[in-house]
Amino acid sequence: MTVLDAPRQQGSPLRRIPAAMLALLGVLLALILANGLVDTGFFSLGQLRNTLLIAAPLALFAGAQTLCMLTGGIDLSVTMTATAVAYVVGSRAASGDSAFTAIALGFLVALVIGLVNGLAIGVFGVNPLIMTLGMAAIITGVLTVGSQSFLGGATRMPQIVLDLGRGTFLGPLPWNLLVWAVLGVGLVLLLRRTGLGRLVYAVGDNRRAARLAGVQVWRVETAVYVIAALLAAVAGILVGGRSGAVDLQLTASYLLPSVAAAVIGGTSILGGAGGYGGTVLGALILTVLDTMLTRLAVDESLRQLVAGAILLALAWVYVSSTRRGATRRRSSA
Amino acid sequence: MAQPPDLLEVRDVAKSYGAVRALVSADLTVSPGEIHALLGANGAGKSTLVKILSGALRPDSGTIAVAGREVRFSSPVDARRAGIAPVFQDPALVPHLSVADNFTLTGTDRAAVRPWLDRLELDVDLAERVNALPLALLRMLDLARALAHDPQLLLLDEMTAALPSDYADRVFAVMREWRDRGRSVLFISHRLTEVREICDRATVLRDGRAVDTHRTAEGSEARIVGAMLGERAARVDLPMAERGPAAVPGARPRLEVEELVAGRRLKGVSLSVAPGEVLGVVSLEGQGEDDLFLALAGDLRPKSGRVLVEGTPVRGRHPIQAIRRGITLVPSDRQHAVLPQRSIRENLALPLYSSMRSWGWISDRAERRAVDKAVEELEIDMRAAGQAKQLSGGNQQKLTIGRWLVGGYDVMLCFDPTRGIDVGTKHQIYRLLRQQAAEGRSVLMFTSELREVRIVCDRVVVLHDGRIVAEMPAAEADEERLLHAMHDLGPHDLGPHELGPHDLEPREAS
Numbered sequence: 001m002t003v004l005d006a007p008r009q010q011g012s013p014l015r016r017i018p019a020a021m022l023a024l025l026g027v028l029l030a031l032i033l034a035n036g037l038v039d040t041g042f043f044s045l046g047q048l049r050n051t052l053l054i055a056a057p058l059a060l061f062a063g064a065q066t067l068c069m070l071t072g073g074i075d076l077s078v079t080m081t082a083t084a085v086a087y088v089v090g091s092r093a094a095s096g097d098s099a100f101t102a103i104a105l106g107f108l109v110a111l112v113i114g115l116v117n118g119l120a121i122g123v124f125g126v127n128p129l130i131m132t133l134g135m136a137a138i139i140t141g142v143l144t145v146g147s148q149s150f151l152g153g154a155t156r157m158p159q160i161v162l163d164l165g166r167g168t169f170l171g172p173l174p175w176n177l178l179v180w181a182v183l184g185v186g187l188v189l190l191l192r193r194t195g196l197g198r199l200v201y202a203v204g205d206n207r208r209a210a211r212l213a214g215v216q217v218w219r220v221e222t223a224v225y226v227i228a229a230l231l232a233a234v235a236g237i238l239v240g241g242r243s244g245a246v247d248l249q250l251t252a253s254y255l256l257p258s259v260a261a262a263v264i265g266g267t268s269i270l271g272g273a274g275g276y277g278g279t280v281l282g283a284l285i286l287t288v289l290d291t292m293l294t295r296l297a298v299d300e301s302l303r304q305l306v307a308g309a310i311l312l313a314l315a316w317v318y319v320s321s322t323r324r325g326a327t328r329r330r331s332s333a
Numbered sequence: 334m335a336q337p338p339d340l341l342e343v344r345d346v347a348k349s350y351g352a353v354r355a356l357v358s359a360d361l362t363v364s365p366g367e368i369h370a371l372l373g374a375n376g377a378g379k380s381t382l383v384k385i386l387s388g389a390l391r392p393d394s395g396t397i398a399v400a401g402r403e404v405r406f407s408s409p410v411d412a413r414r415a416g417i418a419p420v421f422q423d424p425a426l427v428p429h430l431s432v433a434d435n436f437t438l439t440g441t442d443r444a445a446v447r448p449w450l451d452r453l454e455l456d457v458d459l460a461e462r463v464n465a466l467p468l469a470l471l472r473m474l475d476l477a478r479a480l481a482h483d484p485q486l487l488l489l490d491e492m493t494a495a496l497p498s499d500y501a502d503r504v505f506a507v508m509r510e511w512r513d514r515g516r517s518v519l520f521i522s523h524r525l526t527e528v529r530e531i532c533d534r535a536t537v538l539r540d541g542r543a544v545d546t547h548r549t550a551e552g553s554e555a556r557i558v559g560a561m562l563g564e565r566a567a568r569v570d571l572p573m574a575e576r577g578p579a580a581v582p583g584a585r586p587r588l589e590v591e592e593l594v595a596g597r598r599l600k601g602v603s604l605s606v607a608p609g610e611v612l613g614v615v616s617l618e619g620q621g622e623d624d625l626f627l628a629l630a631g632d633l634r635p636k637s638g639r640v641l642v643e644g645t646p647v648r649g650r651h652p653i654q655a656i657r658r659g660i661t662l663v664p665s666d667r668q669h670a671v672l673p674q675r676s677i678r679e680n681l682a683l684p685l686y687s688s689m690r691s692w693g694w695i696s697d698r699a700e701r702r703a704v705d706k707a708v709e710e711l712e713i714d715m716r717a718a719g720q721a722k723q724l725s726g727g728n729q730q731k732l733t734i735g736r737w738l739v740g741g742y743d744v745m746l747c748f749d750p751t752r753g754i755d756v757g758t759k760h761q762i763y764r765l766l767r768q769q770a771a772e773g774r775s776v777l778m779f780t781s782e783l784r785e786v787r788i789v790c791d792r793v794v795v796l797h798d799g800r801i802v803a804e805m806p807a808a809e810a811d812e813e814r815l816l817h818a819m820h821d822l823g824p825h826d827l828g829p830h831e832l833g834p835h836d837l838e839p840r841e842a843s
């Protein structure tokens with residue numbers, strides 16, 4: 001008992017990878033193989049590049065989502081934030097601002113959105129679902145009105161944004177992969193190696209305990225929603241650069257998958273458990289799956305059905321693997 | 334004489350959680366009309382056995398027979414049908430639902446609970462939400478709910494651990510009544526005096542094995558401790574002899590509280606704690622003790638009055654303000670302290686990162702050193718270190734204290750700090766508190782286990798109806814005197830006693 005057993009907890013890094021992660025990795029590999037069978041062209045460089053081009057923004061959106069979900073929240077405004085940023089960058093650049101100014105303005109807008117979300121949720125206790133849904137609606141409204149007035153006229157993405165969004169370096173590797181890799185590593189380190197990361201988990205796991213231990217929960221939440229909005233801004237710039245033009249639907253298709261990727265990756269929607277590693281696998285699984293279904297010319301509604309079914313199946317696996325604790329608490333004489 | 338079949342017969346039951354062998358071979362027999370104690374150190378497997386007997390967990394192997402017939406429970410409902418109802422170690426009520434809804438949820442007939450609520454003298458509004466109720470009351474509601482199922486065998490997992498003495502007495506009365514009706518109780522507790530007084534027989538588990546069963550009698554504590562702790566027992570000297578140097582007389586108080594009014598129940602409390610002093614607080618349930626501790630910890634905003642540390646007031650509406658001034662809280666309910674899904678390490682290190690200045694890079698080495706030290710001092714069971722919810726109740730409790738050994742403090746407010754902790758470690762914690770005091774820190778300790786006052790405290794104050802009604806040096810605070818004061822029965826005939834340097838104005842008898 002006691003301290004003598006402590007060293008047993010360490011052990012080789014490989015052994016510490018949770019079984020759930022290995023299972024996800026297995027699912028991903030199986031899907032990739034299946035994809036290769038369906039379409040031998042899947043392993044071509046061009047196709048690989050396309051897959052990664054789609055996966056990178058999704059993984060960024062899902063990263064923002066993971067962060068919020070770990071605190072027990074959610075951010076349903078990530079995709080509209082991204083669209084707003086793309087609008088701002090595109091229209092500022094079109095009206096003659098330098099790429100730097102345009103992008104900086106875009107980030108400024110994201111910062112404001114994140115701050116408003118975070119403060120409303122952290123300080124005023126607005127429910128995150130409602131707050132961010134409302135925020136998404138407000139942004140949609142502003143962009144709709146704005147596209148007829150202050151954001152009106154042509155949008156044109158600066159060259160650097162176009163490069164980031166669709167260009168490649170080193171053969172099939174797209175620039176957006178590099179952006180994602182850097183931010184992804186940053187996010188993993190943030191969660192695992194920094195004080196803020198510890199607090200993100202603590203707040204999601206037991207808010208009252210965090211408070212009694214001296215954690216100012218509102219600050220953590222504000223920081224989280226700001227970081228989420230900034231990640232969304234990057235994703236918006238990447239997606240905008242890929243498509244070259246901006247409209248209200250630019251990133252709409254990413255919203256549900258951003259939540260799904262985090263959930264598939266094992267992040268608890270109630271907070272306190274999970275991480276970005278799983279989310280990345282989740283994002284890749286969803287992307288590969290989508291590519292396959294597209295190849296098979298499955299129509300949109302059936303595709304959603306399949307994605308939904310997979311999500312439910314995984315949710316069931318997670319629930320049943322943690323059920324012992326849950327029923328124990330709920331049942332009782 | 335023909336023996337009736339045993340009510341419960343457990344043979345060779347084993348249960349592992351992954352690599353952790355919680356039960357290796359548990360044997361237990363409970364006769365009809367018996368109060369049977371189930372004892373063991375933290376992590377010995379008591380709660381695991383209770384969960385198995387109540388159908389919440391399935392054993393890996395072994396047999397269970399009820400009244401001579403072998404049973405296999407696949408759910409709590411099965412166990413209830415067989416006449417077994419549990420009260421689990423942690424409140425099993427859904428926090429954001431009302432009490433009434435909770436009863437409905439578990440299929441408990443409200444009409445059947447009523448008489449038990451009356452019998453236990455619980456004055457509770459069933460429409461009240463569970464998270465607004467104090468822990469002790471929740472435990473009693475759990476008990477009333479179990480009784481309402483009218484079981485043959487009642488399983489009480491550390492039922493009295495969080496209870497003030499008036500509640501505990503009612504529980505004992507009900508247990509005796511149960512026995513007199515020919516029913517049985519399996520009673521888990523770390524308070525051996527209770528065990529000797531109320532239990533007929535005791536079974537001791539050590540590391541998942543039943544190692545001893547015997548009739549309790551005068552002096553069986555030593556035997557129990559020996560069986561529970563094995564070779565560790567030698568290190569427990571039951572009556573604690575050593576005592577740090579008493580608080581320096583005339584020293585300036587570290588913590589001063591002036592006419593503090595807070596919450597619903599705290600009506601005006603003044604006290605002071607010197608550096609190096611352990612001040613005890615005792616009371617019956619609901620005398621404002623919760624509000625006092627939460628207000629001092631900065632979690633509850635006082636309505637009036639002041640809290641001073643080293644002469645300057647503590648302000649603010651968040652616990653961090655108190656923590657910055659060195660005041661830290663071990664809350665009454667460990668569910669308000671433990672991060673259930675996080676590791677032992679993250680649980681213990683939490684206070685290191687609360688301030689924004691420490692949001693950056695974690696120093697792995699410093700963190701590990703601080704955490705390992707706390708783990709060692711408190712002998713925390715590291716077998717299930719990955720998630721705090723997998724720890725036994727006593728080990729979770731240790732996290733709530735250990736957190737502040739890591740975080741550092743000047744004044745620790747601890748509310749029943751040894752709740753659910755086994756005798757061996759309990760003494761270690763007493764020693765730890767004394768040692769912390771000897772190093773100049775101060776402790777304000779609420780305890781529902783009155784004998785702790787003489788073991789750990791220098792001085793004790795008695796709270797009644799939101800005010801302090803008595804104060805005495807710990808040396809004079811035997812249980813009888815404390816109980817007398819707790820019921821506010823007026824000045825006890827103590828003879829003149831020396832008042833300490835920081836004594837308050839004694840309350841005028843009105």
Ligand SMILES: Nc1ncnc2c1ncn2[C@@H]1O[C@H](COP(=O)(O)OP(=O)(O)OP(=O)(O)O)[C@@H](O)[C@H]1O
Nearest residue numbers: 350355375376377378379380381723724725726727
């Ligand atoms: N869900 C779980 N997963 C892994 N290990 C567990 C789990 N639940 C309990 N354990 C482990 O099983 C062992 C026995 O735990 P149990 O709760 O039965 O102890 P206990 O005798 O009730 O102790 P206490 O007096 O502290 O309440 C402990 O080592 C604990 O860490």
Ligand SMILES: [Mg+2]
Nearest residue numbers: 380422725726
């Ligand atoms: Mg237990």
